[in-house]
Amino acid sequence: MAQTEVDWDHHIPLPKLAPVKAKITLALVALLCFINSYDGDFVFDDSEAIVNNQDLNPATPLNNIWGNDFWGSNLSSNNSHKSYRPLTVLTFRFNYLMAGGLHPVGFHILNIGLHSLISALMFDMFSILLGGLTYVNRKRLNHVPKASLLAGILFAAHPIHTESVAGIVGRADLLCALFFQLSFLTYCKAFRGGGFCEQLRFCLNVCKECKNIPAHICHLWSCILMTGLTSVHELVRTGLLTRLALLSLSGASLLYTRWKIMGTGPPAFTEVDNPASFAENVFLRVINYNYYYSLNAWLLLCPWWLCFDWSMGCVPLIKSAFDWRMPWLLLLWSFLIGLINQAICSQDSQRRRTLTLGLVLLVVPFLPACNIFFRVGFVVAERVLYLSSAGYCMLLAYLFGSFLNHNDKRNPMGLLRALLLALLCVYVARCSMRSHQWRSEQSLFTSALSVCPLNAKVHYNVGKNLADRGNTSAAIKYYREAVRLHPTYVHAMNNLGNILKERNELVEAEDLLAKAVHIQPDFAAAWMNLGIVQNSLRKFEEAEQSYWNAIRFRKKYPDCYYNLGRLYVDLNRHLDALNAWRNATMLKPDHSLAWNNMVILLDNTGNLAQAEVIGREALKLLPKDHTIMFSLANVLGKLQKYEESEGFFLHALRINPNSASCHGNLAVLYHRWGKLELAKKHYELSLKLDPEALGTRDNYDMLQRKLDQLYRTTAP
Template identity: 80%
Template sequence: MALTEVYWDHHIPLPKLAPVQAKVTVALVALLCFINSYDGDFVFDDSEAIVNNKDLRPATPLNNIWSNDFWGTNLSSNSSHKSYRPLTVLTFRLNYLVAGGLHPVGFHVLNIILHAVISALMIDVFAVLIGGLAYDEKGRILNHAPKTSLLAAIFFAAHPVHTESVAGIVGRADLLCALFFQLSFLTYCKAFNKGRYLTRVLLFSLLLCAAAMLCKEQGITVLVSELVRMGLLTRLGLMGLGGLLMLYARWRIMGTGPPAFTEVDNPASFAENIILRIVNYNYYYSLNAWLLLCPWWLCFDWSMGCVPLIKSATDWRIVWLLLLWCILVGLISQALCSQDSQRRRTLTLGLVLLVVPFLPASNIFFRVGFVIAERVLYLSSAGYCLLLAYSLGHCCYHNKKLLCVMVLALLCVYVVRCALRSHQWRSEQSLFTSALSVCPLNAKFVPVNYFSAHLKMNSSHRHVLMLHPTYVHAMNNLGNILKEKNELVEAEQLLSKAVSIQPDFAAAWMNLGIVQNSLQKFEEAEKSYWNAIRFRRKYPDCYYNLGRLYADQNRHLDALNAWRNATVLKPDHSLAWNNMVILLDNTGNLGQAELIGREALRVLPNDHTIMFSLANVLGKLQKYEESEGFFLHALRINPNAASCHGNLAVLYHRWGKLELAKKHYELSLKLDPEAPGTRDNYNMLRRKLDQLKRSTP
């Protein structure tokens, strides 16, 4: 289906480059825009999706990524967000393995490379959408709009709204989804030139679509883009059936129920009046459109009152959603009614690429957990860039100098904004600070200026609760601060209120248990801990604190069982291992304490606290040489541990190595002059040495 060259393409003020040169140019622009984010930290959602996600660790079975959500929570859990992205998590795990740990540089570099590759491939996608399908003698797709597709791809590469997807590591999901989206679409296009292998090519396109969906849920929308080009009933049936099967599988994986979100995540979806919901949803759409049009006010989190709800017809913001629909209706009418077939095709497919990938985030099919999320605009921005390039080439052809200035100015603004925004994403402090200027009403950002002192953090969280009296996370944080300040009664009240508002808030239940334990409300504390475990079954820290409660009540067997559960769920839970050794030591079960200590060191071979506890046990068992070895090993790791020097001195004292005992007593007292018992033992040793000296002829 050979087509003539798009007539407005020669108006675009860009040189006509060879395909490889064009792709390299676009990739370099993408690298230029985001390269300064390569050495950033793990920020915001990276903490949960990467730093605290056990599915990245080599010790975690690989199969877990297929049963857990993006954040490492089992999909069957009440606390799961149901975001099923195993292929994305797999790439995180590979990053972890290659880097040998949680080193953010490798994660960031891969994100930047992916964006560069996607931007380069956009040339081929835009070529099909603008110029239609045509092939050379080798079966390669011809580009009938080389300048327009190049300009649109450059706009895509440099669009600042992509910063969150590229500079934020969790944006990897959007990048991989976009990559497989492109590959699925381009593979599908090849089916038109592969008559003998039509079914095979279409099936491969479906496989790539499934891969896109396993990176992020938006991936399924590529089928809609492909269905727009359908002509034959066979293709329509095959692609439609494949899409339905993927949707069914995704629904089954999700547990046949959507995730549960709170009002602070998406206030409009909780409005009682359906008219208000529709109006506010459309206002959100207009804000997303504005971010594409003018990506200057960017923010990583638009929830928590950042966008106040429209509650009356007199609210002037209604103008924006009316303007949005006027523009959309105008574009749709041109796409459907224009006499120009090239214009119809470009506008239709540009609008499809703009709107369809956004549909999963539109609140139409199900409630989403955000107000605005810049990441979800990654694919939709491709449609916007296509329409922008078309508009510039079609509307400004009469004044090429003006067009050239406009394109150059816009690209410069994009590049500068990308560089500035990428720099803000390098650390959590700068990210939160930048958010305050955009969304001053967002209660989550208030504490950013108060990291230095508990008193100021206390005030900031109280201010948060003034803004949002039902914000349970602020209650939990303030409760923890009050707990540290020993203001336990108020802490208990706040945490109790938090769990009454959100009964499945496991962390608040655990913190409430800690406070109640400190208040010696042991029965209530135990109930709180078990509530936390009920809502988060794999909660090692809660089992650890439950063990401490049982130990305080001299319920030693229960304490040991709780700590054992903590180590089963989290094998590197050092505190739980150490407490088991200490409890068994204190209760005279030295043999069992030795076994537990050795087991712990097989898991944590360089944990000096466990070495210290095991060395104490071995000393009591008169295994002096082994005890000495563990003490010395612990001191090599932590040479300034006064207690370790002191207990090693006691070992030498018992062993009869008095000079060594004297040396380590003195080192212990030098590090901690107030070390309990050490000075008495040292004085006792000195008297003994004096006696020996006097008795020596």
């Protein structure tokens, strides 16, 4: 390729940097944009994919990663999302091991580092895609150093990447992009001998469901190179036909393997996840899909309107051809058709090649999310634009350079540099602001209220976050709004019912929970919570039936067995209560409340020997549980095993020194044991912690009278 074909590169108002300096610059820009997310929490999807994912735990067999989905569910399960990303999960497990637990800093630092590395490698990618592949003395020439740098800066600092970088689960997109880059660059190196592109493509496929993005782009790259060859002999001699055949074969193999792993079918999604895909009218489906595409394009062009979730009414469906949003579809396709026309019909071969590659890099990575081949579980997802944004940045850099080239004499370079610097500053500021919002769930969820006020899930998440922080009064407001916006939102009903239950507003709580299970009959948690409310309302038969419904829909439900046991205690069905709690501990051996209630019930019914056995069994599993120590100490005291009882009381107090009841019961033990001074000491400590404890006060007064009597009888 002649140098004169890319003269427009010289007009870009950026310095011409050596490749190493350019890559360092891009890495530093990426670091600057997202560095303030390094100490963020686990937020949103991180809870399921990382915090609650047992595949990260070193105690979990490593082989489980290869049989489970991204969220830790077995791929064969009906509830699996079929998101097969074992290599990504493996990196999470690495972070877990390095940090010695679930400490988010290491997870965030690795994400930021990956984005910086990807941004640096983009310089090589853009130099090939914009300037072509030319080697001199086995050294690749970069004909567009300034354009490559400009496109790289735009990519490194684009705010659309915040979700992928600041959200830890976005690592799937980062690894996908990284292995795509390595695959493409390795494929390009194959033109001068060797490479391991297929192995890298396999790695890409186990990072995220990207199917065959490298294959498509490498195919196109090969086809463009083929246009310069004039005979079949040259095609064979250069190995292009062989490479195309290998790409096709390996791509088909990876696609088939992926399809088999997914169980030969995509996951099932609901209407709230992607409303347009459930529209009965094909015309409406197509119109709304295209509107979604225009929203994605707008987010690339103006990444200010960002939200962690775009479902549940955030984007109302277009139901008429006269909807005010229809012009956006026309504008999108007018622009795309214009670019495609230039890519096909332009007299400038370099323009045709650049626009074609830019459009392919923009569109192909987005294809798995476009609803054409299968239904996806979202309306808009910013993270799926991570790789597509590279195509956008490439096109923008090329169009900017071409514009400057055609208006050479009228270009005020100082002003253009200032505009570029201003754009970069805006991008950096927006990245910094958005990264800060991703540091905690409170700021992330609250930020979405102004972007998607019609999104019931946004209000639900704000309410849930407030409830988790103890602000239930404010949470009620957001839960009610979520139910108003989406009247069949059973999870919002369940959480609102729980709060009302705790506030003793039982009638409304029962109505909400009953409505939730009517809408979704297999909602086990709502059935259990309904049972708790009905038990509080003394509707014992209904409560028992609700508990059993919960267990029917969720076989392994220890908390439900625990609450069922409490119901049986209220009904004086002690044996049934013990059986229910035993089931809870079998399903969840560390269920402290179930163990403790068994000890207390056996103690209260006079079965002290059995209570002792259960208490000791519980402490083998929960050796630091002070509540079980307390209950067992009471039992041992009644069995007159004073020394053992004292040991458990003292151990419990070392763990929880401010327990008034523990001090009080230890005082009773000393009182019985005849250690009156120690009894007095612990009675006083108990009363200091809880002055209103009448039983302790009475026992203390009794002890005081006894001590006074002893003092009088022993006085000289």
